[in-house]
Amino acid sequence: MNKEDLIYMYIDNGKVNLEKIADEFSGYLWKIIVNSGITQSDEIKDIISDTYLILWNNQEKLDVNKPLSPYLIGIVKNLIKRYFDKFSRKIVEGNIEDYENLILTDCKIEENLEIKEINYNILKILNTFKKEEKDIFIEFYYEERKVKEIAEKYNFSEAKVKTKLHRIRNKIRKELLKGGYSING
Numbered sequence: 001m002n003k004e005d006l007i008y009m010y011i012d013n014g015k016v017n018l019e020k021i022a023d024e025f026s027g028y029l030w031k032i033i034v035n036s037g038i039t040q041s042d043e044i045k046d047i048i049s050d051t052y053l054i055l056w057n058n059q060e061k062l063d064v065n066k067p068l069s070p071y072l073i074g075i076v077k078n079l080i081k082r083y084f085d086k087f088s089r090k091i092v093e094g095n096i097e098d099y100e101n102l103i104l105t106d107c108k109i110e111e112n113l114e115i116k117e118i119n120y121n122i123l124k125i126l127n128t129f130k131k132e133e134k135d136i137f138i139e140f141y142y143e144e145r146k147v148k149e150i151a152e153k154y155n156f157s158e159a160k161v162k163t164k165l166h167r168i169r170n171k172i173r174k175e176l177l178k179g180g181y182s183i184n185g
Contacts, residue, residue, distance in 0.1 A: 007071075008064040016059045018052050021068065027144050028069070029076050035119060036080045047083065051075045069143075118176070125175045129168070136161065137168045 010021050026048060033044045054075050055062075062071065126134045136154070139145040140161075147165075151158045 005067040005069055006064070007062050007066060007068045010068055011064060016055060016062075018056060021055070021072075022048075022052060025069070025072055028142075029072060031142065032073065032076050033080060038080065038083060043083065047076065047079045050079050054079075121176060121179060122172055125172050129171070133164065133168050136164055137172075140165055 007016075010017050010024075012020075029048050029051060030044055033047055038044060038047070051072060055071065126137060129137075132154070136150055139150055139153075140147070147158050147161045150156075151161045154161070156164075
């Protein structure tokens with residue numbers, strides 16, 4: 001557990017500080033939403049705004065000694081589910097045009113599927129690594145933690161964290177290449 005993620009760290013004057021939370025978590029939430037298949041910027045922004053609104057409206061129910069990220073992730077996942085449920089209901093009700101318009105406006109569907117497949121394979125590869133390597137990689141790339149934060153958490157130097165990340169990337173790149181993916185960089 002990251003002590004900097006505890007809810008009480010995001011409370012000012014008895015209320016959650018949404019500005020501080022947005023600064024810290026918006027990029028992470030954006031990635032979760034994009035990885036779910038939603039790529040329209042307006043839709044993503046709406047889901048993130050709704051997440052913060054729900055958090056604000058339910059702040060008195062929060063356990064301030066627990067991490068904030070699981071709450072945010074839970075809210076986002078429920079909102080994503082609602083988003084997709086909305087379109088499935090329209091299809092069932094016979095309004096296929098709304099669904100077609102969604103597909104037609106998202107010209108990057110193939111690209112998104114490829115990204116999701118690569119992410120899936122990266123996570124599969126990470127599951128073969130030592131727990132520490134996997135955690136460091138996820139914290140840096142998926143949770144957007146800074147090298148300095150990771151170094152402090154594991155009691156490593158920043159140089160050691162950078163070296164570990166470099167080696168992990170190389171291992172992942174090698175495995176993806178074996179799997180037939182062409183990797184840039």
